[in-house]
Amino acid sequence: MSVITKKIKLSTKGDTDIIDITSQVTGIVSKANINNGVVTVFVSGSTGALSTVEYEPGLVHDLKKLFEEIAPKAGTYQHNLQWHDGNGYAHVRATLMGPSISVPFVNGKMQLGTWQQIIFIDFDNRPRSRELVVQVLGE
Amino acid sequence: MSVITKKIKLSTKGDTDIIDITSQVTGIVSKANINNGVVTVFVSGSTGALSTVEYEPGLVHDLKKLFEEIAPKAGTYQHNLQWHDGNGYAHVRATLMGPSISVPFVNGKMQLGTWQQIIFIDFDNRPRSRELVVQVLGE
Amino acid sequence: MSVITKKIKLSTKGDTDIIDITSQVTGIVSKANINNGVVTVFVSGSTGALSTVEYEPGLVHDLKKLFEEIAPKAGTYQHNLQWHDGNGYAHVRATLMGPSISVPFVNGKMQLGTWQQIIFIDFDNRPRSRELVVQVLGE
Numbered sequence: 001m002s003v004i005t006k007k008i009k010l011s012t013k014g015d016t017d018i019i020d021i022t023s024q025v026t027g028i029v030s031k032a033n034i035n036n037g038v039v040t041v042f043v044s045g046s047t048g049a050l051s052t053v054e055y056e057p058g059l060v061h062d063l064k065k066l067f068e069e070i071a072p073k074a075g076t077y078q079h080n081l082q083w084h085d086g087n088g089y090a091h092v093r094a095t096l097m098g099p100s101i102s103v104p105f106v107n108g109k110m111q112l113g114t115w116q117q118i119i120f121i122d123f124d125n126r127p128r129s130r131e132l133v134v135q136v137l138g139e
Numbered sequence: 140m141s142v143i144t145k146k147i148k149l150s151t152k153g154d155t156d157i158i159d160i161t162s163q164v165t166g167i168v169s170k171a172n173i174n175n176g177v178v179t180v181f182v183s184g185s186t187g188a189l190s191t192v193e194y195e196p197g198l199v200h201d202l203k204k205l206f207e208e209i210a211p212k213a214g215t216y217q218h219n220l221q222w223h224d225g226n227g228y229a230h231v232r233a234t235l236m237g238p239s240i241s242v243p244f245v246n247g248k249m250q251l252g253t254w255q256q257i258i259f260i261d262f263d264n265r266p267r268s269r270e271l272v273v274q275v276l277g278e
Numbered sequence: 279m280s281v282i283t284k285k286i287k288l289s290t291k292g293d294t295d296i297i298d299i300t301s302q303v304t305g306i307v308s309k310a311n312i313n314n315g316v317v318t319v320f321v322s323g324s325t326g327a328l329s330t331v332e333y334e335p336g337l338v339h340d341l342k343k344l345f346e347e348i349a350p351k352a353g354t355y356q357h358n359l360q361w362h363d364g365n366g367y368a369h370v371r372a373t374l375m376g377p378s379i380s381v382p383f384v385n386g387k388m389q390l391g392t393w394q395q396i397i398f399i400d401f402d403n404r405p406r407s408r409e410l411v412v413q414v415l416g417e
Contacts, residue, residue: 100381191372
């Protein structure tokens, strides 16, 4: 059994920036030289989230609209009233989505569907430099 | 340490079909002959999701209603306007929920509560043949 | 490779009680004496959920408000009509959030951000005694 932990560095635009990170994760899984196991992608930070989607401009638009309906940027948040950083909407969206995703791989290949990409969503209200943790665990 | 990866084949009705897959996952964990570890269930596809629920008809109804309120089937989606397949609602619901679930097991027994079942939700707008990946990892 | 499984016992107030469990999980990871791997926290039960947040009173308030908007406590739920326990809202919120979280650790240290805490949310409509499963897996 082996555990390989790497990082992906990203510069995001913030404001619910939805970024396809599939190729970076695929590269890390390939180089890990582990046949079968699970890869966990985790954001160290409380205003980002991970999931999968069919990555195309229409759905990127639709997801941004959905998040704006669920937790509007201009809504009233106690977080904003206390800390004055204006990103209360980003925090609650991120908590709802969750900070990690786990994808099984077999013979070095992640078991994603053909039209299924891994995405990082940066909900924060400003551009951010992010480091995502990518951990490959298996044998 | 061992990794066992199996598949569950399902025929779903689509349209937010909520299916109790606990017995299939339990069977795979039992046969894996691994005492302690984690089982990851993952849908290869971008219109399905995994979670747990007390599986009874009332909550199945309530969940379908909740998803219809969060992302209505008849809403306006750029995905539909571009691809004309009418399942934009299914994609955004699936991304919000996430494609995987991880359940620890001890002495071969998943640590589910008594009234807690593992569910696969097929949000797509048509019946689908699905293969879920079930990966048992531990020692 | 080693797997260590422990439990965290909690007395919650219910009613979307949001509890910071970071120090308990950190303690279990430290004592597991495993360098690198993933810790999975799982609630055995269908009315609780796990995620992360910047744990401060403003966001605790904002999250409770968000969940009340997504699935109101006083809404109409078939679960309540059939079982008369009044916690239909708690079940659907928990299914939406999911019952587990996975956090990678490196050199015994969880890769959380500085302002990112692990939370257990008890959505149930009464105080509960809870046992969370904490499984540390790695080498």
